[in-house]
Amino acid sequence: MGTNVGTRTGKGHKRMPRAVRERQMLDAAVAAFARHGYQSASMDDIAEAAGVSKPLVYLYLKSKEELFMACVRREVKALVETVREGTRERDIPADRQLWNGLRAFFTHTAAHPDGVTVLHRARTQGEPFAQEVVAMRAQITDIVTVLLAQAAQDAGCDSELAEREVSGLAHALVGAAESLAEWANARRDDAPAEGPSAKETAATLMNFCWAGLENLMKGERWTPSRPTSPTHGAASP
The missing domain is CATH 1.10.10.60 (Homeodomain-like)
Structure with a gap:
């Protein structure tokens, strides 16, 4: 037709x-x-x-299944395009690009709370719906990975560290962004006047991510402290 x-x-x-x-x-x-x-x-x-x-x-x-799939695919496409557009400006530092992308992401999710909920339902509904969300997450993660890798390179971080850590950080950041979008929308539902703005939510995640990445780029890595014995002092490794 x-x-x-x-x-x-x-x-x-x-x-x-x-x-x-x-x-x-x-x-x-x-x-x-x-x-x-x-x-x-x-x-x-x-x-x-x-x-x-x-x-x-x-x-x-x-069918109802085809209708739900059409909804999921529409919301996926809109969100990915929003992030791509938000990170399109290349002649600025990588952290600014990431900030622009996060702000675009949270501005979109704040304006489309039903879309956020549908994507959440798709993740828990099983195949084939969940696969659409997995593919969306992979596309956004690729965008974030490129930005974090560029930031690490700009800071003089060695390539071995960047390759090992950046991918994991990108996956963690995208997962956290999805969770924060759901959290922020729930807060707005409970108390619209007190709900966080898109800019505030983006800043929360940016501070969380960038503080950790900055330490990594400086070579300051967290390691678990050695446990101590209440009677014998420090335990052996």
Whole structure:
């Protein structure tokens, strides 16, 4: 079916472009899946919220599974594109690029809390939905890895350390960003006036990440202290 096919919004109304109608369906579906979960979300309610009949939803998106997958893929694409755009400026230091990317990430998640919830549900819903989130995380992690590696190189960090540590730090940072986005949105739901801003959330993660990375670049590595015996003093290694 071509993308220029329209649908009637009701008796006496002009045809609406397919792309617009699909966006309305996905908007309604994201809200429903975020609120009720995959199993409990009702196709009848989604159709009503989108202003269409349930048969029309099935005409466009053949099943509830396909509808949920379309929602997940839309939210994944939007978030990855947001991070890419936020880190596009290359003629600035790597830490500034990372800051811009984090701020863009949290600005997007703050503006699309239902999307954040849908991605969280996708992770716990199992295949094939979880794989879409895994792929998203890999794309964002690749972006962050490049920035952290550049920062380490700019600081004169030896290549062996950079190769060994940067990948792990990038994975940790992306996982923390996902968790912080969920935390920040929950805080806004509980107390909107007191919820953290996107800039504040980004600064929290930037401080956490950069303090650790800066120490690594200086060669200051954390090591566990030796346990002490209450009666015999320091224990042997």
